[in-house]
Amino acid sequence: MIIGAGEVGRHLARSLQAVAELILVDADAKALTEAEEGLDALTLVGDGTHRSTLAKAEVHRAALVVAVTPNDAANLVSAALAKRMGAKESVARVDDPDFYETNQGFERGALLDIDAVLCASRLVGVELLRRLAEVRARQVIPCAAGTVHVASHVLGEDAPLVSRGRSRAASWPEPVRAVIRAGAMRPVAEVTHAELGDIVLVAGAPLVLLETLHGLTPASGSVRTTIVGGGDVGVQLAQLLGPLGLLDRLIELDRGRCWTLAEQLDGVQILHGDGTNLAFLREEQVGRADALLAVTGSDEANLMTSLLARELGVDHVFALVHRPGYAGVYSHLGVSGTVSPHETIAQVIHWQQHGLDALIVGRWPLDGLAVEVLELRLGEDDVRLSDLPLEGCVPLQIAGATMRTPKPRSTLSRDDHLIVAVPTGRVATLEKVLRKRGRKRSS
Template identity: 70%
Template sequence: MMRIVIVGAGEVGRHLGRSLQNEADLILIDPDARELASAEEGLDALTLVGDGTHRSVLRKAEVERADLFIAVTPDDSVNLVSAALARDLGATRAVARVDDPAFYESKRGFESGVLGIEASVCASRLVGVELLRMLAAVRARQVVACAAGRVQVASHVIGEDSPLLAGSRARATTWPEPIRAIVRAGQLRSSAEIEHAELGDVVLMACSPLGLLELLHELTPAAGVMRTTIVGGGDVGIQLAGLLGPRGLLDRLIESDRSRCWSLAEQLHGVQILHGDGTNIAFLREEHVGRVDALLAVTGSDEANLMTSLLARELGVDHVFALVHRPGYAGVYSHLGVSGTASPHETIARVIRGLMPRGTIVGRSSLSEIAVDLVELRPGVADVRVADLPLPPGAIPLVIAGRSIRAPKPRATLAADDVLVVALPGGRVGMLEKALRRKPIGGAA
């Protein structure tokens, strides 16, 4: 069985442990014996009292035997140091939680290769990516996050207002770069094979979360720009506002702390900042919040987010999404009519699950309404060409996600930790598994 070492027995560490305990032998490290005792109550794991930045403690946990090392204490520096030391001592893969956005060189919540660590992950940015996926789903048939959230794949039905239908039949459709597959009459086909778009075609598009939202807006001009209001100017709110605002997709940001409003105004040029209480229905009415298309409740309080969401629904907002800090509360929001929720704990767990060493196939999902399966392949060795992969008939590579997002051209080469997302006609995943057993990549499938 896989061996996983987790440093940090707080809420995030315990949640990770519960989600992974049936798949691996767990060792949980924390300097606080009381935290470990609390974690042991609902967790099948060995525990070790100690400092995760001390090599003696890591050696005692036998990190050299770890398939995966995860550092998720509340201290970014502790997480980076312990993960780097674990890799130096022989852990196969290491992941560090780093929540300070200033640490990252890109706007993504995921960065690989720093200090030899496979992945540094930012909870607030990963949650923001999940909320962007939900906004995109308003304009798409279905949206699936792939490659630890670095890319999203959406299915979208071409409507009468689509610019893809413009022009005469004498001129071939120019497909946007992210559109690499089309489902027509129930058949999955490459966009290179389809000369003209037709009403009712289902296009598959794969790109960055923000790029997907922008493309869906371009393909649905009759729906206009999605007017979105954000309630909460914390880490998640400011990052979402910084992405949506410059692209004209943000109506305003509401924050209850007056001094924080001044700080937000200095950082978010061109974004309307309102000082007010998102749980006050009179304020929301006065600001005509009911006229927006979508609302994101992302304060630091679950109670405030739930109240804001319910009031927004009462005022007529069609699409309401909320940040949920406590694991397991998402079902309550859904029962009360909230369109969707994003949890930092669950988002981190999902991303880390995608980073676990599982062989070549590291992720699977389904676009069930159109009978298409999505498979994520990680070669594990460098310089593998897309054309050399043993893909079954009908398979269509959609996107390569690594340190950058690239088109999966046949001659494109994959780095060891790149992820290739492939679309397969329903029922052919087994064929791919069999092909990988016959012709393994890097010696495992």
């Protein structure tokens, strides 16, 4: 059940209609009429915060209820009420960043018995952090609704860990979980020295992973980022990147907003200027940036800024796309690094919907390696990690109400997701054994 037939609700419904039976609820009959065009879903005119509306929609039969109206409070009420009336899972869109305890865009077990809340601007920010991490890594995989990123990174000859030589043991950063050498994967605890060409697997929260990759990269390879746009997305990214020394400056068109940002963002250089003005960008030597994020509220401005940045020599350009389907315009003009709030919300809801009953919630092959990253949800309480058949595998992260580093004595709950690196040849066997184990426990 989707409550809210605005742009987000319609986009979500279109993305889900092939994999789920849908009912779309909104108090605006006109919005539902527009949504019905080309959509295979039932519709109901009514207020999602009212028991009578949810009862008429048979909310007790819903596997998942998603409240995505433009009103944060209404979404929280609708999701909480749906859960109370028998929905299996409920998710609320809350766009106010101050509501959240973390800098993630997705939090589980928030309050009011709601299973999860999501913030569009923060989800976009998390995805942009992943894109920046890809500048340093060979691959970055988003797991657990983007709350965990897993990266594979090759150690070059000038990498700090390699340049120290074999005279002393490597001091591996804590988020480094495994080392792949000559095709063989080993837990990092079993690898004494770093060698040229080692591929390390790094796992953690998006900002932790980005910071770790920065530490694994020689100083000459550090990436300086310019942000164009001082709205919610730009501010949140500046707050994260600034303290790490990864932010060059933030450019904002509105002079009054610049003064506000200068007070809000300590230690961040704020420039008043137009990111779509070529003369301004040249004067400020924007081309010296390694990466640029165009995150204003205007798709046209973001597109123009991206094209100009590419023209000035910026190697990595990423742009925020607000309107569904507009990313194709960017791609046609040569800007492929686009991020859409609608798409990020849809991806998270697909993950939530798929994870209701699946053992393997996600599966990603690592490029050029005989290793895959699996996201597992066992759906049981009190499962000790050491009791699972993970021979030859390396647990990378546990994601649940909290995020934890996997240890042999770690215990999983039914809502925890285990991220694990598995040799490709063992995936089928591991799945078979885990399913057999689950059937034995349930019987």
